[in-house]
Amino acid sequence: MLIVLSLLWLVNPVSASQLNEIKTLIASGDLSDALALIKSELSIDPTNGEIAFLEATILEKKGNVVEAIDRYQLLTDTHPEMPEPYNNLAVHYANNGDLDLAIESLESALGTHPSYATAYQNLISIYNQIASQSYRIALNSDAPPEYAQLTSMTEASFIGFPVSNVVIQEETIEEAAQEEVIVASNDTTQPIAEPDDIPSQEDTTTQEGRSDTEVSATNEPVDITSVTPDNPDSETSTLDTEQTDIIDVEVAVSEIDTQIGDASDEQIEEVVAGNDSEVVVQPTSDEVTSDTAQPEANTSVISSISDDEILQNQQLQQQKNEIIKQLKHWAESWSSQSVDEYLAHYSGNFVPRGISTLEAWKKQRESRLLLRDFINVDISQFNVDITENGERATVNFTQHYKSNVFEDTIRKTVELELSGEQWLILSEQI
Amino acid sequence: MADFKRTNLIDEYNLMASFKPFFTFLLCALLTLYTLASHGVSEYENEVISSIEAIEKADINRSINSISEIVKKYPNSKLGHLMLADLLSVRAGSSELVNRFSQNTKQLIGLRDEIRQRWEYLKHPTPPTTGMIPSSIIQTSQDQEYVLIVDASRARLYVYRTTDKNYEYVDSYFMTLGKGGMDKRKEGDTKTPIGVYFVTGYIPGETLPPRYGPGAFPISYPNELDRIHQKTGYGIWIHGTEPENYNRIPLASDGCVSLSNDEFLDIKQYIKTDGSTPVIIARDFDWADPETIEENRNQFSAIIDKWKDDWESLDLDRYLSHYSNDLFDNGQHDYQSWAHHKTRVNSGKQFIKVNISELSIFSYPAEKEIVAVKFKQEYESDTYSSVSLKKQYWSRASDGKWKIIYES
Structure with missing residues (x-):
């Protein structure tokens, strides 16, 4: 059994409308107007991390990278609960070749939310499992297969976010229920929130499907996704119920990936409070699609040239x-x-x-x-x-x-x- | 998580050490692939190569996707599974896993070798793709439409087509040779023979153990020369692969040439089972441009013509001067007894008329100074006439003259 969490963040209405306006301005290229509005908002509430973050992204867009980095760093001090500044800092560090600092920063980003870290670790475990299975096949190994030891989450801990409503949705994935994917204990796979907190499927779907990725540094050795206020539609993975064992694991990976993707999307939704979704297409669309790691959906481009x-x-x-x-x-x-x-x-x-x-x-x-x-x-x-x-x-x-x-x-x-x-x-x- | 072993992986495949000259590289890679496109790069191989390219660009997501596709499409691709495993270990940051499976087992070394060989073949201009012809091909007869060239140095089997004037590269296949290496000498040494052979038949897969795949083409090892040299063993085939593997790793047969089943089925179109498909096997080949091939042909045809003329001249000394004093051996006669035999046969003849057709000449790859000649001989004298398929092996003596060392 695998639990998929959908995090639904409902935003303070007043803040949302301001954020909306800022976002609209940014989208239409009126960066200066957006900055002006941000300044006035920050003069009212200097502690508003979401708005301060937007300001930093605008500075970055305008090419004012040094100042943007300063703001991100400041934000990690004033709002250590926000993963986005850590993430964007990591992008800069990586682009500058400072991979250690980038790793540290990304680990801090994951550390802002224990659930992400757990989900990420689970994802890693499954990669490990597939890798191990593949080695066995490749090397004709007779050693008994090993299975990923995944960790279930037992409580929701949405610390540090201006949350007005948190909903956890449980979804059972049949494939994952097969014995190939073993979750540490069935007992822990209980619904986390009370049933009346669970939104209808419709509520959830209207809120999901926004991912927020922009691959920076095209063709650079390190592909790191930067958090920006633009929200492309993200595809949700489809599950094929007739897969082999290995594919099951891939489904699980895909699910966890989507889970991480969705969770952070929602959270960015909170940060930017945008309500349009738009597709940002990067020059390296391969990388972007594979960010959501859906092995079934993402057929790679294979160059057979004639x-x-x-x-x-x-x-x-x-x-x-x-x-x-x-x-x-x-x-x-x-x-x-x-x-x-x-x-x-x-x-x-x-x-x-x-x-x-x-x-x-x-x-x-x-x-x-x-x-x-x-x-x-x-x-x-x-x-x-x-x-x-x-x-x-x-x-x-x-x-x-x-x-x-x-x-x-x-x-x-x-x-x-x-x-x-x-x-x-x-x-x-x- | 912090233990990202990306560079190690790339090194392991003997690829580029640095990411920087990326654009130059990409261009070269594309150009190379364009030029190779029409030359027998199988779909499978193309997919493998494009995945490696993604690895080389450190585009780990694309390479994982691409290799996942390969593994799904070709579940028995051990090479695909290895690459997927390596990449997922990288993505998981799991150097521990990589290390655990990094004992230098034969299988691992073989797979890495296969990746390297495929990559090197496809990423570098090779003689066939640059219009060169193995200089072993001197002359083919009319019914020898295709010539198979087994190039151990590149783990590649090339197909050449006989054209009106010369030879033309048709296709190439990754192949596996004997685990014992090259130059078979005795039965059970699991080596692949070196020499000029011909396909002698076809054995359908249904009648064979599964490890041969869809079928097998036996070749003529041991040939006359091998027998003279007391080489033993038999059953050297061109065959497919067992179902568990898409193809075998390099050097994994008992001396045969093994192709992937897809490629075996493909190469069938070029092979005839009536003895008219030459298979030349060597560690490495000398390559020549078409003009040189033509020169070689003219030069050697003249030598054969001279032999024929001298035979027809009834001058026994001239005729016997074509036979090697010290090396001639056809299993029945050495030079002395051959000379004696010919002297007896030729005595008192009024005339000898010899007509040569369907001449084929291939030079021996391992021992450069040997040439295998085959032709249809129509012999007529005042006392006897016959039509026969004649085989000769010629060797270049220390004085530079070509002498017959075997004649059927």
């Missing part, structure tokens, strides 16, 4: 060039404040953030564009990823925005869909 593929590759490059060309046109129309041209780059399926309808969003964009004396948008350093069917693309680029009132340089990700010859923007995030 002459045809060389041709395909050329065509792919042409498509990428076309996409970049169209995006440059989008930036030009933005710069020239040609509203119609600018808006023509957006798909009818574009989901605006913070605003209920596409029409309202278009009106808002129109007024924003026309409000400025001048706008200069310059985009560069493209990273284009086209889906296999060639109908969608994710582009990551550096955007330098300058107007008479504001200037910044950000890394932006847009999702595009092909409509006829036009690549139309489906989503936009930084």
Whole structure:
């Protein structure tokens, strides 16, 4: 028996609306406005860790890394219960090659919540078990198989979080009930919370599915996920009830991974109090998907290359060039404040953030564009990823925005869909 | 958890020591793969290689996913299981586990060796992929459509096709050879013979123990020369693999050439069982460009022609000058008795007419100075005529002249 915990954090409504607004500003690229609002919020409540954390992430986005690190470090002092600052510090340490410090920091992040540490340890145990089984198969070993010794949690201890409601959901996984995965004791696998604390399945699902990952340092030796306020949808793993023993273990791994993922997602949800979910697609999407470690779901990209593929590759490059060309046109129309041209780059399926309808969003964009004396948008350093069917693309680029009132340089990700010859923007995030 | 052994793993596979020249490497890797794409890299091997590439890039998540897929698709891939185990140990930070299974068992050494050999073959330009031809192929007869080259140095079996003018590389297969090594001499030494052989038949898998997989192609070991050299043993086959393994680790047969079952079934298309598929086995090959191959062919055809002309000339001295004084031995005759025999047969003949067709010439890989010749001989004289399949082995003497050391 394996318990899956879904942590549901309900947020203080007042704080939530402020956080929402900050997040909306961040999402629409109004970092300075967001910072201003953060400053005013912090002047009212200087101890608000979530908002202080957001401030640090904005500083980081703006390239003010040294100051951001300072803030994260400060946060680990003032809010040692928050795992996110530790995590983001670890990203910086790792990027600077200081792996020991990064490990220490990540261990501190896990240490903020004993449940995560336990779940993580369980995950490690299962990796060990599969590794051990695989060694036995590979090396034709006759030694008896060993099983992962997993630890069940016996009490919920959500220390240190501004929790107004904590719910633990128990879910029985049939596969895990098979004897291959042994949990230390069946007695401990009792429901942890009282039954009336358990939300309906619906409640849970509306809150889940937000993960918060951004793989930093593409192609760097260490892939560490940084916590930022952008929330891509995370897939929940599906369970196949007809798996072999080894696959059972993989299911368990997948579950625990998801559990860790969900738990931290929810918690980040708390921190950022966002209510939109948006997909952040990284240039290294392989790494991201595998972060949730769903061996069944994540088929790896296996390169079997033929002459045809060389041709395909050329065509792919042409498509990428076309996409970049169209995006440059989008930036030009933005710069020239040609509203119609600018808006023509957006798909009818574009989901605006913070605003209920596409029409309202278009009106808002129109007024924003026309409000400025001048706008200069310059985009560069493209990273284009086209889906296999060639109908969608994710582009990551550096955007330098300058107007008479504001200037910044950000890394932006847009999702595009092909409509006829036009690549139309489906989503936009930084 | 803090004990992350990533670099160790990479070292173990003899891969790159440093992560830094990553982009250069990736480019090279892709380019190499592109050039290799049409040349017999099996799907399985491709997947293995792409997983190793992910390891090399320290992209542990992608490599774990990729190898999980391999293990699922090929549950008997021991190599896949080893790589998965290593990677999961790394992910779990479990150096203890890696150490525990790191005793240098034969199986572990074999698997690591297999990974290294596959990797090295696919990541480096090799003679076949750069248009080179084993110089052992001098001339093939019309019915010898394909030639199999067993290259022990690279654990690779290549298929070459005879084209109008020359030879063309078709495909290559990872293979396992005898656990005793190369150069079989006696029965039970579990070595793989070195020499020029021909496929002599096919034995369907149903009639064989499971360890041979879907079937077996026996080859002509021991050949005439092996017998003269008193080499013993029999039953050297090209065969598949037992169901427990996707393929065998290198050097794990009793002297046979063992392929994965997928590849055995694939190579069947190139093999004929009527003796017209040559199998040349060597530790290593000399490689030549097509022009050199053609030169070799012209040069050696001229030698055969000269032998024929001298035979037809009825000048016994000229004829016998082609036979090695000290080495000739065909099991019945040494040089003296051969000369005596020929003198007796040729005496009083009015004319001799010899027609040679279906000539094939392969040079011996281990002993460079030996060439195996096979042809259809139509002999006609005033007293006798015959058609026969003639086999000769020629050897280069110290004076540089080619002499016959065996003739059937």
